[in-house]
Amino acid sequence: MSHLRFGALLMMRGRRLGLYLSHRVVLTVPKPGPVRAASLKDFQPAKVFACQGVSVPFFDALAKAAATRELFASSFEMVKKLLDFPEGLFLNDLIKLMRDRYGAQLEDFIVPSPQPEVAPSNNGDQPMDETDAIQKFNEKYDEALQSYIKRPNILLCGYTGSGKSSLAKAILGDMVPDHAIGDGRPKTMAYECYENNLVRIWDSRGLENGQTEEAFTAQTRDFVRQCQNDPSVDNHIHLVWYVIQGAGARVTECDLNLIRNIFNPKHVIVVLSKADITRPNQQLSMRQELLDAGIPPEHIVCTSDAPGGSLGCQRLMELSYEMLPDAYRDAFLEAQGIDLEARKNVILAKQGKAKAIIATAVTAAAAAGAIPIPLSDAAVLIPIQITMIATLAGLYGLRQEAIRQSALPFVAKLVGVFAASSLLKLVPGLGSAVNAAVAATLTGAMGAFVRTNFEATALAKATGKPIPPLLFDVGLFKKFYEEYQQNHIQT
Numbered sequence: 001m002s003h004l005r006f007g008a009l010l011m012m013r014g015r016r017l018g019l020y021l022s023h024r025v026v027l028t029v030p031k032p033g034p035v036r037a038a039s040l041k042d043f044q045p046a047k048v049f050a051c052q053g054v055s056v057p058f059f060d061a062l063a064k065a066a067a068t069r070e071l072f073a074s075s076f077e078m079v080k081k082l083l084d085f086p087e088g089l090f091l092n093d094l095i096k097l098m099r100d101r102y103g104a105q106l107e108d109f110i111v112p113s114p115q116p117e118v119a120p121s122n123n124g125d126q127p128m129d130e131t132d133a134i135q136k137f138n139e140k141y142d143e144a145l146q147s148y149i150k151r152p153n154i155l156l157c158g159y160t161g162s163g164k165s166s167l168a169k170a171i172l173g174d175m176v177p178d179h180a181i182g183d184g185r186p187k188t189m190a191y192e193c194y195e196n197n198l199v200r201i202w203d204s205r206g207l208e209n210g211q212t213e214e215a216f217t218a219q220t221r222d223f224v225r226q227c228q229n230d231p232s233v234d235n236h237i238h239l240v241w242y243v244i245q246g247a248g249a250r251v252t253e254c255d256l257n258l259i260r261n262i263f264n265p266k267h268v269i270v271v272l273s274k275a276d277i278t279r280p281n282q283q284l285s286m287r288q289e290l291l292d293a294g295i296p297p298e299h300i301v302c303t304s305d306a307p308g309g310s311l312g313c314q315r316l317m318e319l320s321y322e323m324l325p326d327a328y329r330d331a332f333l334e335a336q337g338i339d340l341e342a343r344k345n346v347i348l349a350k351q352g353k354a355k356a357i358i359a360t361a362v363t364a365a366a367a368a369g370a371i372p373i374p375l376s377d378a379a380v381l382i383p384i385q386i387t388m389i390a391t392l393a394g395l396y397g398l399r400q401e402a403i404r405q406s407a408l409p410f411v412a413k414l415v416g417v418f419a420a421s422s423l424l425k426l427v428p429g430l431g432s433a434v435n436a437a438v439a440a441t442l443t444g445a446m447g448a449f450v451r452t453n454f455e456a457t458a459l460a461k462a463t464g465k466p467i468p469p470l471l472f473d474v475g476l477f478k479k480f481y482e483e484y485q486q487n488h489i490q491t
Ligand SMILES: Nc1nc2c(ncn2[C@@H]2O[C@H](COP(=O)(O)OP(=O)(O)OP(=O)(O)O)[C@@H](O)[C@H]2O)c(=O)[nH]1
Pocket: 158, 159, 160, 161, 162, 163, 164, 165, 166, 167, 180, 181, 182, 183, 184, 185, 186, 187, 188, 189, 204, 205, 206, 207, 273, 274, 275, 276, 277, 303, 304, 305, 306
């Protein structure tokens, strides 16, 4: 039993039930009231249901219950509700059900042996729950990334040499490799995919000499169908940049057929490329041909690959933003490299969502502390904090590099931050227990502290500056704590 870590076990002593959450913490409801922390001593010696598979559903359910502030008349009621057991169930039935449903066994609880003395690592982290903390962080981070950062797929199509890859590079920068740009010979073979966690570009092979227009059209149609038939809308093509070389080219039937019939015209922007070497009358006559074919004027832009995205790239960027489905817009704006102001604004605008994430965690922490949590058990707040931190990291789209350098070492340190001795230093006037107000303020201040860093990290990335480290500084945290306290009415 001593190897148990951050799982949960249903525990029973007499008719009293609790959920064992770590080596030190039991969440229980000894009398009517919200979920609360109790000392493990209350349950020793005790019987436990031991089973691997039970721990995770318990914990998730418990976290949800804590967030809803639901009151349970007894711990038995809470466990029944969490595990979705039927009404009118008696304790003996519960034991049977636990066995049948989860293969859980009722065993004598063995007091966890004291943690072996492990030499502190370089940064002084405690190894005890570090792995679990990081695992939980990663899970929640992935969930948050999926819900907050929807990555658009943009297809680049057009004849070979029309300037597709150059255009992608002018707008999206280094994610498009230099070798993608041609030097007279067709470069992009079939469909190349350039992607990061903000955008995915399908850079297609253009129509080459020797290839029939029919074959090119069929190849493009098959690719588009394959994408649009994907069960996940996240893998559909959300926007097409159809590139026609402005200088010395003309609009062909093949171009028009693709734009009008193979793609959804509502999702196509026609790009007349190489504006720097296109004569005004060439541009005018091509534009007229497109208008005659029914392409809306607002869907036609003229661009060049000039560094800094001059000559129409800004317009293409704005138009793409308008034409992308809502959910995919912000990621595109963050991915593009020609309008730094727009990039910064998307990041700054995340503050509202970040505050809502912090508020959810604050509510959960207040519920956990509704019956004061003894200082030695304050670690019960860690999962709430990790969920909050990971969700914020997902919201700000922190890249792997930032996660590795900044967020994970910080998460690993949380165990130490919540040790009683650290809390006494952090929270002015803290007594022997963490009550709802302190739990809420601690969580809100932690949220504000981390959010500020993640915002700075995202802004640094957007402007090509180094990632600021997320160092836990007691003095700085106290400042956040006091600020949070001043700005929120204490309960
Ligand atoms: N002057 C000028 N040259 C450009 C511009 N855009 C692209 N080119 C040049 O046109 C050539 C073809 O550009 P690419 O971007 O490789 O064209 P592509 O459409 O990706 O070609 P494939 O991958 O072969 O289909 C290269 O030599 C580019 O440097 C532009 O805006 N102005």
